[in-house]
């Protein structure tokens with residue numbers, strides 16, 4: 001139940017496909033109990049403090065939902081009746097705005113909008129009958145977000161404790177072309193295993209998302225450091241002291257970073273976006289930026305991790321893309337000894353042109369695009385074995 005204070009509240013953290021294990025690890029580190037990996041989500045249990053912490057600190061969570069009730073329906077009218085029976089007035093008032101987000105899988109209904117509409121009617125009618133007034137709907141920026149999940153005839157109603165999606169960290173004030181989601185960028189860094197104990201490079205950094213997420217990991221800044229609003233702040237049971245405690249504890253865990261985080265990009269305009277974002281995140285003194293083609297860049301000495309999100313070829317001619325990935329492979333072989341290099345791309349043919357065998361690869365989705373996130377080991381000792389093959393099986 002959403003408002004109990006014992007240690008047995010069930011939660012559901014949503015995440016992008018492929019990041020479930022990483023998110024489970026983050027939740028475990030916060031002390032979550034009974035963690036269960038699901039498809040694009042992780043179920044867990046904990047108290048209210050843990051829910052605040054999951055929102056504030058998990059880098060790979062998109063939303064933290066609090067399931068409040070489940071019911072079965074046989075007809076469309078059952079949906080309305082069961083939704084109307086929920087004591088909504090215990091959770092929010094007529095002065096609050098609300099919105100409903102529905103996901104359907106193999107359900108009685110085929111249109112999620114219709115389900116949202118029926119539940120909205122049920123809520124409005126309940127409030128009107130009880131108080132004479134009904135709360136308003138606000139799709140864009142509601143005080144209270146309700147999540148409906150319907151699997152066959154089973155309906156789960158959850159409250160969304162996050163509000164707007166947690167990928168909206170609050171530092172992205174300027175966009176270059178095709179920026180990565182902050183949650184995906186953080187997930188890629190955590191999948192690579194980089195933990196702030198070596199240099200971090202992105203030679204096609206665009207608006208700087210990977211660099212900022214890397215700096216936040218290195219300095220152990222909470223994911224929500226630059227975000228002011230969460231859904232739970234509008235709930236009747238919001239505990240401002242507990243929330244302050246959660247933030248203070250995170251501040252105490254910040255640490256120094258002794259290595260270099262460096263980004264470069266061929267586009268001056270994109271680098272201006274990166275600088276604006278870095279300044280918004282107050283990380284411009286922690287990250288080096290340079291206008292340069294990656295072909296001309298030499299990474300800092302001492303090794304580390306390079307992660308990059310090159311163009312995928314949707315907007316650039318294919319010939320150029322093939323050459324770009326060939327050049328990337330050449331640059332890695334010539335200059336990146338001592339580094340692990342990771343590349344995300346939806347263009348599998350182009351990635352093969354890097355000409356190195358990946359030591360690891362993951363399937364991730366950049367928006368709707370299925371991508372491979374491939375890691376190449378360029379450590380000194382593995383040089384000969386590595387270069388013997390041009391094979392690069394990314395299927």
Ligand SMILES: C[S@@+](CC[C@H](N)C(=O)[O-])C[C@H]1O[C@@H](n2cnc3c(N)ncnc32)[C@H](O)[C@@H]1O
Nearest residue numbers: 179180204206207209265266267293294309311
């Ligand atoms: C998909 S965007 C990267 C977006 C970035 N990850 C973000 O979150 O904003 C690809 C970037 O590669 C840059 N780029 C393309 N060719 C390049 C080259 N030869 N050297 C350096 N950067 C290049 C583009 O200017 C663009 O900013």
